[in-house]
Amino acid sequence: MQEADGHYAFDFYPLQSAEHTRIHLFFENLKAGRLTTTKCAGCGTVLWQPRVVCPRCNGDAMEWVDLPKEGALFAFTVVLAGAPLGMEKDVPFVVAVVQLDGSPIRVVARIDDAAYEDLHIGDPVALRVIRLPDGRAWFRFAPTR
Amino acid sequence: MRKVAIVGTGMTKWGVRGATYKELVQEAGKDLFDDVRNVEKKDVDSLFVGSALVDRLAFQAYPAPIVAEQLGLTPTRMAMRTEMACVSGQSAIRAAYASIASGLSDVAVVMGAEKMNIPSFPEIQASMACVLDREWDGVNGLNAPPYFALVAQRHMHEYGTTEEQMAEVSVKNHDYAATNPTAHFPKRVTKEKVLASPKIAPPLKLLDCSGITDGAAAVLMTHGDAVKRFTDTPVYVEGLGQAQTGSLVGNLENLTTWLPLKRAAADAFRMAGVTVHDMDLAETHDCFTISEIMEHEDLGLCPKGEGGKFAVEGQSRIGGELPTNLRGGLLGCGHPLGATGVAQAIEITRQFRAQVPKERYVGGEWGMCHNLSGNANNHAVMVLRRGG
Numbered sequence: 001m002q003e004a005d006g007h008y009a010f011d012f013y014p015l016q017s018a019e020h021t022r023i024h025l026f027f028e029n030l031k032a033g034r035l036t037t038t039k040c041a042g043c044g045t046v047l048w049q050p051r052v053v054c055p056r057c058n059g060d061a062m063e064w065v066d067l068p069k070e071g072a073l074f075a076f077t078v079v080l081a082g083a084p085l086g087m088e089k090d091v092p093f094v095v096a097v098v099q100l101d102g103s104p105i106r107v108v109a110r111i112d113d114a115a116y117e118d119l120h121i122g123d124p125v126a127l128r129v130i131r132l133p134d135g136r137a138w139f140r141f142a143p144t145r
Numbered sequence: 146m147r148k149v150a151i152v153g154t155g156m157t158k159w160g161v162r163g164a165t166y167k168e169l170v171q172e173a174g175k176d177l178f179d180d181v182r183n184v185e186k187k188d189v190d191s192l193f194v195g196s197a198l199v200d201r202l203a204f205q206a207y208p209a210p211i212v213a214e215q216l217g218l219t220p221t222r223m224a225m226r227t228e229m230a231c232v233s234g235q236s237a238i239r240a241a242y243a244s245i246a247s248g249l250s251d252v253a254v255v256m257g258a259e260k261m262n263i264p265s266f267p268e269i270q271a272s273m274a275c276v277l278d279r280e281w282d283g284v285n286g287l288n289a290p291p292y293f294a295l296v297a298q299r300h301m302h303e304y305g306t307t308e309e310q311m312a313e314v315s316v317k318n319h320d321y322a323a324t325n326p327t328a329h330f331p332k333r334v335t336k337e338k339v340l341a342s343p344k345i346a347p348p349l350k351l352l353d354c355s356g357i358t359d360g361a362a363a364v365l366m367t368h369g370d371a372v373k374r375f376t377d378t379p380v381y382v383e384g385l386g387q388a389q390t391g392s393l394v395g396n397l398e399n400l401t402t403w404l405p406l407k408r409a410a411a412d413a414f415r416m417a418g419v420t421v422h423d424m425d426l427a428e429t430h431d432c433f434t435i436s437e438i439m440e441h442e443d444l445g446l447c448p449k450g451e452g453g454k455f456a457v458e459g460q461s462r463i464g465g466e467l468p469t470n471l472r473g474g475l476l477g478c479g480h481p482l483g484a485t486g487v488a489q490a491i492e493i494t495r496q497f498r499a500q501v502p503k504e505r506y507v508g509g510e511w512g513m514c515h516n517l518s519g520n521a522n523n524h525a526v527m528v529l530r531r532g533g
Contacts, residue, residue: 010271012284048395049281075400077294077346079286084274085267087286095286097295097395106395108282116347121302138284 010085016136023050025064030137035069035127037105038062048105067105069127071098071141074106078116092116098125098141110140119143146246148369150379150532153181154491159360159479160329166196166203166260167215173256173361173484174216181365183374184252186216189365191223191250195237195257197230197482201272203260212256222250230276230518231432232387233257234362234486235525241366242382251368257487258361269357276519278392289432290354292394292520294346297435299400301348303450308348310453311434312339315352317462318431318470322477324504329358329479353434358479362487364494377533380494384417384528386410394520406443406517406524413513417528421445424528425509426496427467428489430517431474437461440515441469463507471496471505489514490529497531 016027029036038050042059048067053060076096083091094111111119112128125141132138155177157169164172178184194209205211209224223244227236234257244250263269274283277292300306316336322328334352342351365375372379386409390397398404414420421427421444429444431437438452446467447455460466472478472492475485493512495501514527 010268012271012274012279014280014284049278049393075295075299077291077298077349079288079291079346081343081345082270082288082290083267083286084271084283084288085265086271088267090286093286095291097400108285108287108394110285121298140285 012084012086013132013136013138022052026050027137029064030129030139033129035067035139036064037067039065046105048107068101068103070144071100071125073111073119073121073123073125074099075121076111076116076119094119096141112140112142114143147248148381149242149245149366150369150372150381151364151366151490151494151529152372152375152379153177153184153365154494155180155363156327156488156491157361158327159358159481159484161262162359164359166199166205166258167211169260169359169361170212170215170256170258173258173363177254177363177365181375184365186218188252189218189254190221191241191244191253192218192220193223193237193241193253193255194226195233195255195483195487196226196259197228197233198259198261198272201275202263202269212258216254218254223253229523231430231480231482232486232516232518232523232525233483234488235514235516235527236486238364238366238382238486238490238527239385239387239525242385245366245368251371253366254363255366255487256361256363257484259481259483260359261357261481262359277394282394282520287394290349291346293433293435294349296400296439296521297348297433300435300439303401305450306435306438306453308340309336310457311348311353311438312336313456314431314434314437315339315476317456318474318476321471321505322473324502325473325478328473328477329356330477331473349433355432355475356479358481360479360481360484360488362484362491364487364490372532378498379532380497381530381532382527383530384413384415385526386412386416387523387525388412389523392519392522397520397522401439402449403439403443403517403521403524405522406440406515406526409524409526410444410515413526413528417530419511419528421467421513424467424511424513426471426493426507427469427513427515428472428492429469429515431470431476432480432517434476436517437469437474444515463505468507471501471507486514486516486525489516490527493529
């Protein structure tokens with residue numbers, strides 16, 4: 001199926017195939033249940049988001065590495081109004097900054113299967129991969145207790 | 146480097162306006178050229194247009210010639226648009242400053258304008274969400290209110306700030322907005338009303354958030370040797386600072402201390418040769434109530450974590466440590482992105498010229514403007530001094 005069929009100007013999700021992006025491996029790994037990113041082969045920096053050039057040393061040799069699939073809520077809220085086009089039907093949804101376990105990396109993601117009122121800073125969450133109707137993948141997290 | 150001054154001001158009514166981007170620009174231009182003596186359109190050699198979302202919300206790219214057409218200007222030195230989201234207006238003033246100080250421009254119009262309200266509210270929100278990294282942050286439904294909700298939650302967690310303290314910021318800025326007929330929300334609100342307003346992204350409620358607002362604001366700027374032709378009360382730009390970090394929310398060094406604000410303020414005050422304690426009044430970017438609380442902390446007006454107490458004590462009201470957002474702030478005036486920074490400079494200018502209602506008149510000699518944009522990854526600070 002063609003990616004982003006139709007309304008590209010308001011499609012928030014990245015185009016994911018090799019036809020469109022050089023980090024297509026991120027999305028292929030995601031579909032296999034893995035959260036990955038690039039590590040600079042030159043200076044060893046683990047980069048988030050995945051890059052094709054290292055912002056620290058300017059090297060362009062990259063290795064793909066796995067990131068932890070578990071993390072903890074660093075901050076979170078629930079969107080009750082004012083959702084962007086295409087997300088109105090998702091309201092209410094929880095969005096958070098997740099601190100990945102044993103890693104300096106923090107990622108922004110939605111938290112599924114959770115009511116805002118039940119969550120606390122520090123709560124453990126785990127990766128959840130979702131698929132869009134056109135076959136693309138994206139990552140969210142969900143509470144593990 | 147030449148001295149640079151603001152020598153004229155023009156504003157539209159702000160709100161949900163039955164007026165297009167081009168009509169808002171015409172209104173602000175009329176108010177500006179009615180305000181300044183001895184100016185002819187042909188004298189304006191440069192034009193700086195601060196507009197953030199004009200491409201999406203007015204479906205109009207390349208706005209500088211659009212503005213020139215509406216105002217009857219034919220710039221011969223410098224013409225450009227500045228796009229820095231919510232800092233676009235102050236960026237236009239900075240660009241005009243640099244061009245005039247260097248001698249490249251002599252007389253410049255700075256126009257900040259934004260048409261925010263279109264028939265589809267979700268499209269407005271989608272365009273706002275693109276101010277963040279659309280593919281990695283905006284895609285998750287993160288947008289201005291939920292982002293600043295994360296900031297507020299962390300500030301409450303780390304420093305004990307309360308929703309009641311945040312509400313005090315909204316009460317103050319609506320009190321002052323009630324004296325400002327150009328404000329979108331010129332009505333007082335009580336703390337109870339703020340706390341009971343609809344939840345948008347907890348802990349933020351509707352009255353913790355600035356509005357989706359249409360509006361324009363314009364200033365005329367020139368160099369020190371030319372000011373007397375236009376005004377008896379020039380307002381000199383004495384200091385400027387700007388600092389920025391990267392874009393991804395997860396990579397921000399600190400959510401609850403705005404390090405770029407500290408850097409921008411240090412640079413601006415060093416350039417002006419004064420400190421924040423020399424300011425008679427301030428405009429700070431209260432896009433959300435938590436923002437003003439953190440700005441007072443990171444400007445050094447109170448210890449870190451005590452911005453809520455500072456608000457409750459009335460230290461940011463007239464008679465307090467530093468009167469802040471006397472035009473009503475973004476909370477009271479609304480926030481047409483590109484117009485906000487220009488309107489802040491207009492408030493300081495009109496205060497120095499005693500052109501504001503007595504209920505909010507402070508006057509004085511020194512004032513400052515602060516804007517932030519995006520996920521607070523960009524901050525700009527400008528120090529102004531009354532001349533004449």
